[in-house]
Amino acid sequence: MKVKTFSGSSLPEAIVKAKQEFGDNIILLESKEISAGRTKSGRKLVQVTVSVDERPSKTPKPWTPPSINEVYGQSKTTTSARQPATPPKKDHFNQMIQDILAKKPKELNQEKQILSELAELRDQISQLSEQKVQEPEDGLPAFYSDVKDDLTEKGVDEKLASKVVKRAYQMSENGAEAGKAEIVNLVKTELHRMFNPYNFKKITGNNNKRVILLVGATGVGKTTSAMKLAAHQEIFGKRDVLIVSTDLYGPSEALKAFSKMNGTTVLEKKRVDELKSVMETVKDEVVLVDTPGQSPFAPNYLSRLEEYMKAVKPNDVFLVLSMNSDLKDLYLSAALYMLLKPSAIVLTKFDETAQPGKAFSIANELNLPIAAIGDGKRIFIDTQLPQADYVLDKIFEGNRA
Ligand SMILES: Nc1nc2c(ncn2[C@@H]2O[C@H](COP(=O)(O)OP(=O)(O)OP(=O)(O)O)[C@@H](O)[C@H]2O)c(=O)[nH]1
Ligand SMILES: [Mg+2]
Structure with a gap:
């Protein structure tokens, strides 16, 4: 995967530069505005960091442009005939971002503008990828539709389920004749490819100071996640960890008990100025x-x-x-937190959903890596590293290929 930063006087200008070098299939990792006072030219700059995946495909057969019409015994369609008659609808998440922007007061103006430009860009990228994955003109064969229904039943949103099933169709050696097991395997491969785990190794390999802020709506499991991250041997279990509780009611009983049991220091800092001074004292710990x-x-x-x-x-x-939470509520709450430019998501309460596929939808919509998965209340037991197979097994359990 290649990663590079481009800058321009506006977000679209920086993106155009990125596309000129990397092509249309860029993935936007970050965007930030640099104020006029901090640039050599004395003009405001927008910087984007993008990546492009150059790895060879892990799929069984390289993807060739649609042979769908041949499979269906029809003549080849021209490119223009394959274009959708109407432009694709704005997707759900972008629509939500737009609605939020319309309602929010004037605060956070710069971020709002970046978010709005991001939404536009996401639209363009999703339209480009929609054009690549065409639906067969006679609709999907029955087994493919069955697998798509299984996916949506398990929480994968309609748009993503449709995309991965069409992709499976195009990758399948047997096309319309493929059996369900083959289709499930191809769909798993595609979802596996999309799964993006947060790379803890990169930050646990050294003993540098690392500060992580946990945010999220009421009761989602922030405090529990802080303890789980601190305790897990392959996350921060081998590092010195400091948990700073900013809870207005002080650290919870669970957090105090954990501190005693695990030897993790827990500090109570409610005021912003207190927080600032404690940060100055940190040397080489992980601070949650x-x-x-x-x-x-x-x-x-x-x-x-x-x-x-x-x-x-x-x-x-x-x-x-x-x-x-319901997928729509997840999107809505996440869209607001996107203003804080999170670097990863932690997904909790997997044990309380019958729709584990929501994990793929939300990670895909937010374009963020998954840092950890929580599947129960027990701090030392119910934490999973972000692994695609864990989610895929939950989606396809009882339907083994
Ligand atoms: N079943 C289940 N319960 C969980 C999980 N993670 C957290 N909980 C429970 O959810 C409740 C709320 O968890 P907290 O960690 O206190 O949530 P929080 O986000 O810190 O809550 P506030 O600080 O009040 O916003 C507690 O009873 C936890 O034990 C999980 O993965 N599965
Ligand atoms: Mg809490």
Whole structure:
């Protein structure tokens, strides 16, 4: 995977530069604005970091442009005939971002503008990829539709389920004749390829200071996740960890008990100035800053989180999302937290959903890696590393290929 940063006077200009070098299939990793005072030219700049996947495909057969019409015994369609008659609809998530932007007050103006440009860009990218994956003109053969229904039943949203099943169709050696087991395997391969785990090795390999801010709506499992990350041997279990509780009611009983049991230092810091000074004393620890839960729609909540951000200057913001929420609610709450530019998501309460496929939909929509999975209340037991097979097994259990 190649990663590079481009800059321009606006987001679209920076993106055009990135596309000129990497082509249309770029993935936007980050965008930030650099104020006029900090650039050589004295003009405001927008910087984007993009990546392009250059790895050879793991799929069984290289993808060739649609042979669908041949499979169906029809003549080849021209490219223009394959274009959708009407432009694809704005996707759900982008629509939500737009709705939020329309409603929010004037605060966070710069971020709002970047978010709005991002939504536009995401639309363009998704339209490009829609054009690549065409549906057979007679509709999907029955087994493919069955697998698609299984996916949506398990929480994968309609758009993503349709995309991966069409992709399976195009990759299948047997096309319309493929059996269900073959289709399931191809769909798993495709979902596996899309799964993006957060790379803890990169940050646990050294003993440097690392500050992670945990954010998310009330009761989603932020405090529990802080303890789970601190305890897990392949996450921060071997590092010195400091958990800073900013909860207005002080650290919970569970957190105090964990501190005793695991030997993890827990500090109570409610005020922003206290937070700032504690950060100055940290040398080579991992600091997990646990923020108080509140509805993301509460007035001034995001501005308050921004104050925390300024005080602790986190290396990472982990957005904690509870899998027992409805997918629309997940999108809506996540869209607001995107203003804080999270670097990964932590998915909790997998044990409380019958729709584990939501994990793929939300990670795909937010274009963020998954840092950890929580599947129960027990701190030392119910934590899973972010592995595609864990989610895939849950989706396809009882339907083994
Ligand atoms: N079943 C299940 N329960 C969980 C999981 N993660 C957390 N919980 C429970 O959910 C409840 C809330 O968890 P907390 O960690 O306190 O959530 P929080 O986001 O810190 O809550 P606030 O600080 O009040 O916003 C607790 O009872 C946890 O034990 C999980 O993966 N599965
Ligand atoms: Mg909490």
